Amino acid sequence: MMSEIILTVNQKFEDKFKNGYPLISAEALASTAGLEEEGSIIKLVDRRKQFIARGYYGKQNKGLGWLLTWKEQERIDQGFFERKLKNAINQRLQFFQSEDTTAFRLFNGEGDGIGGLTIDYFDGYYLINWYSEGIYQFKNEIVLSLRQLADVKGVYQKKRFAQSGKYIEEDDFVMGERPEFPLIVKENGVNFAVYLNEGAMVGVFLDQRDVRKLIRDKYAEGKTVLNTFSYTGAFSVFAAAGGAAKTTSVDLANRSEAKTNEQFSINGIDYERQDIIVMDVFNYFKYAVKKQLKFDMVILDPPSFARSKKHTFSAAKDYKDLLKQTIAITEENGVIVASTNASNFDMKKFKGFIDKAFKESGSSYKLMEQFSLPEDFRTISQFKQGDYLKVVFIRKTG
Numbered sequence: 001m002m003s004e005i006i007l008t009v010n011q012k013f014e015d016k017f018k019n020g021y022p023l024i025s026a027e028a029l030a031s032t033a034g035l036e037e038e039g040s041i042i043k044l045v046d047r048r049k050q051f052i053a054r055g056y057y058g059k060q061n062k063g064l065g066w067l068l069t070w071k072e073q074e075r076i077d078q079g080f081f082e083r084k085l086k087n088a089i090n091q092r093l094q095f096f097q098s099e100d101t102t103a104f105r106l107f108n109g110e111g112d113g114i115g116g117l118t119i120d121y122f123d124g125y126y127l128i129n130w131y132s133e134g135i136y137q138f139k140n141e142i143v144l145s146l147r148q149l150a151d152v153k154g155v156y157q158k159k160r161f162a163q164s165g166k167y168i169e170e171d172d173f174v175m176g177e178r179p180e181f182p183l184i185v186k187e188n189g190v191n192f193a194v195y196l197n198e199g200a201m202v203g204v205f206l207d208q209r210d211v212r213k214l215i216r217d218k219y220a221e222g223k224t225v226l227n228t229f230s231y232t233g234a235f236s237v238f239a240a241a242g243g244a245a246k247t248t249s250v251d252l253a254n255r256s257e258a259k260t261n262e263q264f265s266i267n268g269i270d271y272e273r274q275d276i277i278v279m280d281v282f283n284y285f286k287y288a289v290k291k292q293l294k295f296d297m298v299i300l301d302p303p304s305f306a307r308s309k310k311h312t313f314s315a316a317k318d319y320k321d322l323l324k325q326t327i328a329i330t331e332e333n334g335v336i337v338a339s340t341n342a343s344n345f346d347m348k349k350f351k352g353f354i355d356k357a358f359k360e361s362g363s364s365y366k367l368m369e370q371f372s373l374p375e376d377f378r379t380i381s382q383f384k385q386g387d388y389l390k391v392v393f394i395r396k397t398g
């Protein structure tokens with residue numbers, strides 16, 4: 001175990017940290033002297049040298065590391081990781097017992113007490129995301145804890161700490177057995193093909209589980225559905241499973257077509273009766289207007305930041321315009337599902353974009369449903385940015 005680096009907090013941040021704020025940032029510290037080796041233990045003290053909390057040094061785009069305990073006596077050792085993991089498992093027993101959902105988030109960073117670390121469960125296999133070199137220093141303790149506390153068929157990992165949080169390409173296998181890919185997992189009875197060893201993304205974003213279910217159970221029947229930024233078509237598959245008249249999936253990545261065909265096929269849905277289009281969404285909007293296409297439901301789930309050949313899209317700047325283009329191709333009484341995972345604005349601001357987009361389009365609307373992260377993506381009230389997901393169902397009423 002490395003020795004502790006004692007760092008003094010600027011007075012103005014003292015209360016925040018004492019109240020449980022977990023993210024260490026340079027501006028909150030009197031000095032960052034001594035921070036050299038990632039994974040070092042940091043002891044934060046106030047200006048009277050009184051203990052506030054203990055954490056680790058690990059650089060992410062968000063900050064310099066995370067606080068782990070506010071108890072002076074508590075050490076960051078094997079027992080610490082076991083306690084955190086055990087608690088996380090106990091919070092999710094109903095997920096472990098579920099037969100129709102076999103993929104969920106087991107450990108959600110600071111929401112479960114360790115910022116910079118997430119663990120997802122895929123039918124007996126575990127995927128660990130390391131968000132800094134610092135947390136990766138605790139790999140042995142964390143993997144050992146997992147093996148002791150859970151039935152582990154195999155473990156994979158994603159190192160997300162190349163520059164500015166980028167994924168490091170390598171063999172992501174850690175231990176156990178390698179399943180045959182695709183690994184077929186279930187979500188509310190629907191199959192998903194998951195690939196744990198093909199780059200940063202595995203085929204499904206688990207945080208949209210409740211949204212997909214509602215689309216299938218309450219909104220899709222008989223409807224024409226346009227799914228933009230569709231990736232592997234997860235929303236389209238749920239819409240089709242809910243009886244949609246037809247789904248149209250649009251994504252500019254070449255891989256999306258085969259991946260979406262696969263998701264339909266493993267659910268017994270004929271993909272040839274669905275449209276899967278490899279195209280820039282912004283070009284598709286122009287095409288749809290020209291062809292006077294309109295949809296009963298449009299799903300918008302763009303990345304918070306993306307660069308294509310012609311466009312740079314940033315959710316904070318461009319979501320309103322994306323909505324205006326969507327409103328133009330949505331039927332009256334149709335529903336827009338507007339989603340964003342941007343953590344740099346909150347629900348209130350998001351609703352502001354929505355209101356502006358409808359006003360500027362001369363349309364009226366009604367808010368129908370609203371979602372933030374599902375319960376397996378635990379968050380803490382002291383760290384609001386951690387609750388990044390915002391999804392709103394909007395009915396176009398005029």
Ligand code: SAH
Nearest residue numbers: 229230231234251252253280281301306308
């Ligand atoms: N909605 C998806 C996840 C979206 S991930 C789901 O629920 O599974 C973001 C996707 O947007 C990626 O697949 C990426 O290829 C796509 N994308 C980014 N910019 C795009 C653009 N301008 N036009 C079309 N697709 C885009």
